[in-house]
Amino acid sequence: MTHHIFEAFTAFGFMRRSLVACLALSLSVTPLGVFLLLRRMSLIGDALSHAVLPGVAIGYLLSGMSLLVMGAGGFIAGLLVALLAGWVSSVTTLREDSSFAGFYLGSLALGVTLVSLRGSGVDLLHLLFGSLLAVDRQALTFIGIIASLTLLTLAMAYRAIVAEAFDMTFLKVRARHAPRLIHALFLALVVMNLVAGFQILGTLMTVGLMMLPAIAARCWSNRLPVILLLVVLTGMASSLIGLSWSWYQSLPAGPAIVLTASIIFLFSVLFGTEKGIFRFINNKVKGEEK
Template identity: 50%
Template sequence: MNPYDLLIAPFTEFEFMRRALAGVFALALGAGPLGAFLMLRRMSLTGDAMAHAILPGAAIGFLFAGLNLYAMTAGGLVAGLVVAIGAGVVARATGMKEDASLAAFYLISLALGVLIVSLKGSNVDLLHVLFGTVLGIDDATLILIASITTLTLVTLAFIWRPLVLECVDPTFLASVSRTGGISHIAFLSLVVMNLVGGFHALGTLLSVGLMMLPAATARFFVRDLTALVMLATFIAFVAGAIGLLVSYHLGTPSGPSIILVAGLAYAGAVIFGPIGGLASRVMPRRHLEA
């Protein structure tokens, strides 16, 4: 098979592949920056918890309207925000740590969502909700994902400075400005919205993968925040494109294929990454080399 048939022909010959590629590109633009900030703020597992938290809301939307884009989106947004706020309130009102509170909320949410979908839908519907259908993206879903991404990039432009300061020195930010709390809430809202957008393509169990794996991979290659965001976004898009090609040629599910490609990239970075990778730690460095 020549390179054209292997890499380009699937996208030029089939509209559903072009839609899927456009959807992956839009998801990568929003997920890359958010994943980088989640990692730097030590909130990686928070992203995973939020991805599971949207399931009961999406399931309730499915219960009333079936696989309706807007009903499931609205339900997922409400559920994600309720869990984010509820976990924070419990952590502050009791002696429980916020990570434990989030873990409890997301486990309950996951079980409740699966139960609701199972009550009305078939196994096919359940797989659709859990793992998404990136090859089945239609115009409405593509517009929704693109709108969420646009809102994400615009909002990040406004809250970029307090987000960076909070990553570096949250105590200093709190002493000189009151924007920390507002930016934190806005950031969590963006995470929820992007997970809801990713849910329609990759499902609740995999949507966070496109957010966290590329960011974790990029961290082994760059230290600068701007470079980290750009590289994470690029890796997310490349993993999506290659995952779609793997799915097309091998007949594997598209969502898991995308995340597994991103996982392979992460594994390669762990071994060969120049910043903290295993190979860089084993190989001797020259005197005074950083």
């Protein structure tokens, strides 16, 4: 049975490359999802995933399907939207999520329009939903470098990122401009990983792998190290199961992975030992009995 499940990965090189790409991405995007969740910025990850599209589209118009040019364009566009949204919220009474919403909706429309100028519907679908089974060595190297840089940065700035998420006042006392710098660094990491993910999962699906395992893991524990371990394992399990599912049922690979993560999320919301619905009901019943 096990041999049958993994047959696609042993027999086909493109399936192995897709799996390695997803596992590498799971290592870097899922911890970022946890920190977005802790900062109550879950939907900002979604906004940034749309914000990279105009840059990717401009890269596509300039050089066709050149991964490097599209990646650089996406990174610049995503970072620009993040900085503009932050600036607008600092000089007006608008909250950051409101300004993000305004910018990302415009970015999505602009990106789709730009691709439509020269590309076909197939090209647009490729950018929005990725082409996981067409991952080549260049894309694999690109994702590997970004995942390595992300993990290295998170390891070096771990305490500062945690402090900024939980106790910004303490951080401001230690260094006045530290929160702003750490926030900018963190958003740069998020954008960088969304750019890495667009090649395999598309701009619309990458955020699913970023946020769903994070929310699922939060349902099982309150301790950050445990959540970070759970989130990586959930992301990797979703990648492996989703890819296998897509192969044997002839489903699109990216959506299959995100659907798998959604099923794990729903199971965690119901049965999670920390924030699950059944735990909440059980505690309420016990409280009423007392």
